[in-house]
Amino acid sequence: MAFIKLDDLEVEVEDGTNIVEAAKQHGIEVPHYCYHPGLSRPANCRMCLVEPHVFFPPAGAIVPDRQLATGCTTVVRTAPPDRKLDGKYDFIVRTDSPRVKKAREDILEFLLVHHPLDCPVCDQAGECDLQDFSHRHGRDQSRYLEVKNVPPKKDLGPDVLLYSTRCIVCTRCIRFGQEVSGSGELGLVHRGSHDEIDIPRSHDGAPIQLLDNKLAGNVVDICPVGALISKDFLFKSRPWFLEQANSVCSGCSVGCNITVEYKADGVYRLKPRFHGDINQYWMCDDGRLGYHYVNSDERLQLPLQRVDEELTPTHWGDALTVITEKLSETEAADIVVIGSAQGTNEDNYVLQQFAHDVLETTQLGLFGQRLGEEHKFPQFTIEADKNPNTAGARTILGSANGNVVLEGDALWEKVSSAKVVYLVSGVPERPLEDAEKAALENVNFLIVQDVLPSEVTQLADVVLPGTTFAEKDGTFTNSTGWVQRVRKTIDPPGEARLDWEITQQIAKQLGGDLNYRFAGEIALAIAENVPGYQDATHQSIGDAGIKLA
16 A cells, blocks of 8 residues: 555555546545546546656755646555655645646636537536536636637447537547457547547548447447437436436346436436446446336236236236136146246245245246347457346245256246246247247246236236336346346336235235235345355345355
């Protein structure tokens, strides 16, 4: 650890920490644009200038260095005893000296020379570093009187627009394409004050290569101004109207940490949240843009019961009565219960308790999104398993003695000979293979718990409206054993209910002794009864998650 004097604070920081991060750790803002902790540090914006101090032998004093230094590239390390300043400090730096403040004002004035005053219509307003730093560190007026450059807006790809007039050429987006995605679509064209970010184009201006890799949306996240814009979020909402909750992406088994931004009427966008062991600062566009089914007008909102070959809306009481009657009159050996790799650990734990303790069947299966393609990037992997909780569901469903978790051909073979199947899906847009469809068609009575109409619900005798990841509290376990929190953000539509609550209600009507009141209580039961999950309570997990031993 290095012992440094940071402005008027005496603090310890890890060796190798740069001044921007050291200051941030102790509540001091060093403004910056080109620097991002997940990328290389070109120090080209010069906004993070600080004033290091050095020993001046002739005077025998500690004095400011002749030159200001960039805080993003200046790192602190433990100095040898004979090189310590004032006999104790490894480094002395000021982030608030008159020279530093003047430099920031000048740099901001330069960056704003060609920048339009369009904050009222800019999508970045309210979360813009240029706007914030101009207010806190800049001048109150511009001295520039000449005509501004007005470069064109550019359509860079399927989901990203570039408003070139707002760009300050920090090059974060270029470095992301070179270092993280490895796709390198973006670069600089022209020179000097006419520098512009662009994609490769032919002589007639037609794009040769679009920004369409599966990590493209991250350039919008890291843009410190309103230059790179997501088409998906454009003009949807001002950020200050949105509420936020920490959660986990449900798009694949990586388990990217995300922030869900929402209002009462639905989810508005997903943004990556830093986790050093899972997704760093990034997420893929499949996960980022995969939330729209949550807001779909097609969402199941009422129970449905098959009457005269048609699925007809019914009351919860009537639906549950029909289900309990069918389950009561069916032998345990003829019942198959299928959990969901899209469901939480808590959903699946209650389901296996219901199957084992109430129905007394050990025939449990696992249903989820089929495998897709795996995509590897220099610093990121999108896994082939497109379910967020396959690992957790397998363990949780098999946690009771005698449970065998069936998957693949073994599952559908068992289903084809069953009389009653209770299938919890929650999987958006999941078509059935011929063998799966044939097996479900053979079932005498099919109960499906789902969030959208699908090929599965079309075959059901009773459909129960469940919930998505955005409407429930609980946990997912990713492919590497990280147990992470999923948090409720919005209410389920219509009369849809939490999946574990539906299962528990059926269990109660069959005389079962399940009486959980909230998801955290189920997590405590999991910690007590599932090997490896003893520390995975909601309180212990927090925002960072917990790695299973």
